Amino acid sequence: MVATAVIGCNGYAGQETLDRVLAHPELEIVALGSDSLAGNGASALDVRLNGALPAFATNDDALASGAELVFLCIGHAESAAVDPPPDTVVIDLSGAHRLRDADEATGWYGVAPGAWSYGLPELYPPSGSLIANPGCYATAALLALAPLAEAIDQTGAVVDAKSGVSGAGRTPKPGSHASFVLENFAPYAVGAHRHAPEIGQQLGFPVCFVPHLLPVRRGLLATCYVRSDHDLRGLLDAAYASSPVVRVLPEGVTPELRRVQGTDAAEIGVFEDSATGTTIVICALDNLGKGAAGQAVQNANLVLGLDETLGLRLQGVLV
Numbered sequence: 001m002v003a004t005a006v007i008g009c010n011g012y013a014g015q016e017t018l019d020r021v022l023a024h025p026e027l028e029i030v031a032l033g034s035d036s037l038a039g040n041g042a043s044a045l046d047v048r049l050n051g052a053l054p055a056f057a058t059n060d061d062a063l064a065s066g067a068e069l070v071f072l073c074i075g076h077a078e079s080a081a082v083d084p085p086p087d088t089v090v091i092d093l094s095g096a097h098r099l100r101d102a103d104e105a106t107g108w109y110g111v112a113p114g115a116w117s118y119g120l121p122e123l124y125p126p127s128g129s130l131i132a133n134p135g136c137y138a139t140a141a142l143l144a145l146a147p148l149a150e151a152i153d154q155t156g157a158v159v160d161a162k163s164g165v166s167g168a169g170r171t172p173k174p175g176s177h178a179s180f181v182l183e184n185f186a187p188y189a190v191g192a193h194r195h196a197p198e199i200g201q202q203l204g205f206p207v208c209f210v211p212h213l214l215p216v217r218r219g220l221l222a223t224c225y226v227r228s229d230h231d232l233r234g235l236l237d238a239a240y241a242s243s244p245v246v247r248v249l250p251e252g253v254t255p256e257l258r259r260v261q262g263t264d265a266a267e268i269g270v271f272e273d274s275a276t277g278t279t280i281v282i283c284a285l286d287n288l289g290k291g292a293a294g295q296a297v298q299n300a301n302l303v304l305g306l307d308e309t310l311g312l313r314l315q316g317v318l319v
Contacts, residue, residue: 001026001027001028002026002027002028002068002069002304003028003030003065003066003067003068003069004021004027004028004029004030004067004068004069004070004071005029005030005031005032005033005062005063005065005067005069005070005071006018006021006029006031006032006033006062006070006071006073007033007059007062007063007070007071007072007073007074008033008034008059008072008073008074008078009032009033009034009037009045009056009073010034010036010037010045011073011074012166012288012292013073013093013288013292013293013296014034014071014073014074015045015046016288016289016292016293016294017071017073017093017292017293017296017297018032018045019293020264020293020294020297020311020312020313021071021297021311023311024297024310024311025310025311026304026306026310027069027300027311029053029054030054030065030066030067031054031057031061031062031063031065031067032045032053032054032055032056032057032062033056033057033058033059033061033062033063034056034057034058034059035058035059037056038056038057038058038061039055039056040055040056041053041055041056042054042055042056044056059074059078063082063085064085066085067085067088068087068088068089069088069089069090069091069300069304070084070085070088070089070090070091071091071093071296071300072090072091072092072093072094073093073094073293074094075094076094076095076096076109076110076111077096077109077110077111078094079092079094079096079097079113080096080097080109080111080112080113081113084129084130087129088129089129089131089300089303089304090129090130090131091119091131091133091296091299091300092116092130092131092132092133093133093292093293093296095108095109095135095194095198096109096111096113096132097113097114097115097116097130097132098115098116098118098132098134098135098138098198098201099112099115099197099198099201100115100201101201102114104197104201108194108197109194115132116128116130116131116132117130117131117132118132118134118202119131119132119133119134119295119299119302119303120134120139120142120143120202120295121245121295121298121299121302121308122143122239122240122243122245122246123142123143123146123147123202123239124202125302126299126302126303127303128303129303131299131300131303133292133295133296133299134198134295135194135195135198135291136163136167136195136220136285136287136288136291136292137159137161137163137193137195137199137209137211137220137222137291138195138198138199138202139266139285139290139291139295140161140220140221140222140266140283140284140285140291141159141161141195141199141207141209141222141224141283142199142202142203143246143266143268143283143285144159144222144224144268144281144282144283145157145159145199145203145207145224145226145281146202146203146239147235147236147238147239147240148226148228148230148232148235148236148281149203149204149205151228151230151232151235152226152227152228152230152232152279153226153227153228154203154204154205155205156225156226156227157203157205157207157208157224157225157226158207158208158209158224158225158226159199159207159208159209159210159222159223159224160210160212160222160223160224160225161209161210161211161212161220161221161222161223162211162212162213162214162220162221162222163211163212163213163214163219163220163287164214164216164217164218164219164220164257164287165181165213165214165215165216165217166217166218166287166288167213167220167287167291181213181215182215183215184213184215185212185213185214185215186212186213187210187211187212187213188211188212188213189211190210191210193209193211195209195211196209207224216257217261218261218262218286218287218288219257219258219260219261219284219285219286219287220257220284220285220286220287220291221255221257221282221283221284222282222283222284223280223281223282224280224281224282224283225278225279225280226278226279226281227277227278227279228279232270232279232281233248233251233270236248236268236270236281240268244308244309244314245264245265245266245290245298245308245309245312245314246265246266246267246268247265247266247267247268248268248269248270249267249268249269251270253269254269254282255267255268255269255282255283255284256284257284258318259284259318260284260285260286260289260290261286261318262286262289262313262318263286263289263290263294263313263314263316263318264286264289264290264293264294264295264297264298264312264313264314265285265289265290265313265314266283266284266285266290267283267284267285268281268282268283269281269282270282289313294312294313297310297311297312298312
């Protein structure tokens with residue numbers, strides 16, 4: 001069993017990561033970190049958590065617990081300040097270590113602690129012991145576009161994306177209040193979202209990216225518009241033919257939030273608009289699953305030499 005600590009359990013990503021670790025046959029929780037819950041039993045987070053788990057410690061104490069695997073589910077400024085324990089696999093779910101260019105990192109996140117191995121398993125397998133987990137929007141856009149990067153017109157790629165309100169995190173904000181979200185649909189951070197440079201870094205060219213807030217709890221859908229003379233469906237089929245996580249759907253079948261919500265899977269659909277010669281590639285995933293906690297566990301599995309699907313939610317037919 002791999003001794004595991006989850007730092008920042010009180011946030012959505014932290015709780016979702018903990019949930020997957022508890023279902024993992026090869027990981028054992030030895031420390032639960034939360035500055036706001038330190039000193040309380042595990043049931044302070046959720047009454048379904050029983051006394052078999054350790055009580056909450058401060059994030060610093062949990063980081064110093066001697067765990068062999070650590071998930072950082074805290075903000076980028078806090079993650080940037082972490083000194084990774086030696087001989088420890090650390091998966092950072094924040095954006096602190098995603099951008100390679102120090103000036104870009106400082107401009108978008110206010111910190112530049114240095115890039116770690118960017119772990120999007122189907123496209124950029126993680127290496128080493130320090131792994132930067134991709135952003136949720138970036139994951140969807142890259143799954144849709146990265147296998148096509150050499151075959152599309154790189155000057156006109158557009159990513160129109162929508163996410164559930166849990167993507168804003170657990171801390172209350174005016175834009176995540178029920179009175180703002182319910183019966184509403186709005187873009188935000190137009191032309192100024194920090195996942196845009198992350199997408200461009202990995203693709204090798206910038207995209208026009210606009211995120212929107214959906215009045216749902218969870219789920220993310222990215223609709224990408226590109227032009228190409230190549231067989232883009234064939235490229236995507238080849239890229240994900242052996243993937244246990246990413247499914248390229250049959251022709252005419254559209255990705256849907258309801259099939260990926262609560263799971264760690266992703267769906268991709270490919271369509272042609274004959275009137276404009278545009279290819280439309282759509283990716284749906286759960287922003288807290290493949291877009292965060294599920295991908296973090298998948299990365300940990302690969303780095304530890306385990307089956308990459310252990311602990312993931314991939315089976316079942318949800319209603």
